[in-house]
Amino acid sequence: MFRQSLPAGIGRMMASMLGDSPPSSRQGADAFPSSQSFHTTATLAAIPDPYKVLGVDRNASAGDIKKAYYGLAKKYHPDTNKDPNAKEKFAEAQSAYELLSDAKKRETYDRFGSAAFDQNGGFDPNAAAGGNPFAGAGGFHGFGGGFPGGFAADINFEDLFGAFTGGARRAGRGRRGPFQEVLVGEDIEVQTNISFMEAAKGTSKDVVITPLTECGTCKGDGLKAGAKRSQCRQCNGSGTRVHFMQGGFQVAATCDACGGAGMIVPRGSECGTCRGNGVVRDKKTITVDIPGGVEDGMRLRVAGEGDAPPTGTQAAPGTRTQRGDLYVSIRVAPDHRFSRSGSDILYTASIPLTTALLGGEVTIPTLDGEVKVKVATGTGTGDRITLSGMGMKKLGGRSRGYTPTGDLKVEFKVAMPKYLTANQRTILEVLADEMNDKTARRTMNIGKDSPPSEAGNAPTDSQKNEGFLKSAWHKLMNATKNGDGGNSASNPSKKESDDAKKSDKESK
Known part of the structure; x- marks a missing residue:
């Protein structure tokens, strides 16, 4: 437990935040005792149990851990699993494997649990020995002067709310969590038009984009030859800046000058090609394979073809980066012969009155050419026949080389003569x-x-x-x-x- 003498007003605020309710019958400075206990909650300090994430026992061997990780990585890889939560589960499995595959980190976790890891993913003896209870939470950076009695609250609300919500998925700005975070670039969205028959059969389209790519001159660091980064003067290299609120309360936020990296490209040392950003616009042609069966308005994702992150201004040295994705919106032109309902297509066949009365045979167009179908005697307008397997391909239904398809539904319309001889x-x-x-x-x-x-x-x-x-x-x-x-x-x-x-x- 951590004990600290603090003013009554700040005590009420901190107690309200941490769940300790003050007595309601007393007012003023005497409403709180001069000594108040604080504790870190499990929600703030805990990281996901890596053993549970990988589904292995605590005594599992390194081979079992690797096997479990590869299985989860294959199952939840964002390129093959379209589930919205797959990317997050993939990241959890990757983080858990990074911890358990390191013998030293695994031993530390087994001894002290998640509280033994600070925001940089290393061992924190204070957290394990009962020091600053907020060190492992990612939200409180310490206590010092600023208030009578030597107390000052230095709270990073970005990290605090990130702890409640599971952390930002697109990290790279501000302080790091218990595992290395990745700076991800922005996604790019484009549109391409295809015909009805191309949607039925599948096709390939070339799309032209101008994504941000790594600067070839500076290799992404934003510096000209021979120059070095310098410590950010706004945050003194910490990546955060402290803002003083009314009443002496202090709030720490990500430094907007260095983007949380703690280092900046000095003025005059910028790369002449990218002007210190580390990325430049580059025209590029991407061939997109469009599968048969796509519908109007669908989006196709091409992983890793989006913008590269601006490493020159937003990334510290050694930061892992990842390009964004390319999303291609498909617009399907209507066809004058066919209409569509899911994987089924509809064709309206006009037949003469005599054929409707006497029966006969008519030629019908399909996606694969023309076929002849029989017309039953007494066929009327609105009567339908179904040609099984002659519709659109069904997306996501491929197995063992077989692709299921919808049906072609033929609706008859009797052509009535308006004038008679x-x-x-x-x-x-x-x-x-x-x-x-x-x-x-x-x-x-x-x-x-x-x-x-x-x-x-x-x-x-x-x-x-x-x-x-x-x-x-x-x-x-x-x-x-x-x-x-x-x-x-x-x-x-x-x-x-x-x-x-x-x-x-x-x-x-």
Whole structure:
């Protein structure tokens, strides 16, 4: 336990932050005793148990630890696992392996636990021996003058809130945690357009980007040849600056002059190419492989093709860096023939009225060429048939070389004629009579004899055709009534033979 005499006002504030509630019945300076106990909470001090992270026993051998780490790294690697939490789990496994693979760090952790590690990942004897209880928490840097009684609170709220939330994933600014942090560059987002067929089959597209890349002149350190970094004067190399609040309270924040690195590029020592940033813009062409089955609006991630971090201004020497990622937004152009619903595609086939009534066969376009499909008798508008396996590829469903696909759904639409010729109308009226349709309108008077035409008026082609159809219809109906099944009308050669025999008899 840590004991320190402190003023009543500050005592109430610190007690409220650390969970010690003051008595409510007393006011003023006597409301708190002159000696107050503080303790660090498990939330602030604890780091993830590396044994639990890797899923191994405390007596596990170095080989078992390595095997467990490789298994988790393969499972949660961000390039293969698209789970939003995979990157964080991968980082936890990597940090746990870094600790347990070091024999000295592992022995220290086994003896003292997470409290034995300070913010730089090393052993802190004060934390283990009951010294400053806030050293392992990452939020309190020490106590010194500033208040009567020799107490001053030096709190880094960035590290304090980072301890509650698990730490920043994109670290590299400010103080380091128990494991080495990585400075990550920004992501880049671009857009590319593809056709409907390219989305179905898959394609490759070249995208042009201008990412930040490491300066070739200074190799990323931001210095010209022969120059060296100097200690930041704003924070005296600590990476943090102390701000005095009202009432004498002090708050430590990341130094904005050096970005938390503690070192800066001196004026006049900057690299002439990158001006001290360590990175420059460079035009680059990236070939992006787009898999078949992508939908409009999807984003593809190309790992490590984003911006490089500005190491000249934001990184201390030896800081691990990582490029950002490239995200490609896919826009799929619509197709005039097909529409899409997930992995299924829909095609609307227009068929004639006679094909819909009588049935038949029509040609249908597909993603792989044309095919012929049968139309059932009596097909109506809206009727559908399904051609299995002729749709889009299903993303994420590949196994053993087989890629599942959706279906092609064909919807029929009966093309109704808007205008009819006399012949067409006559045939339809005949059909209406045959089907005993009493509601259809008749204009051709098929069942009635046409009045004789006036002298001198020759019949038109329409009237000739109409007369022929009527005559054929009446002959067909009369033959059916007489019981000969229409054989005389349908077999003119037989009728001519009978007429010839009759003529021979008369001549004899």
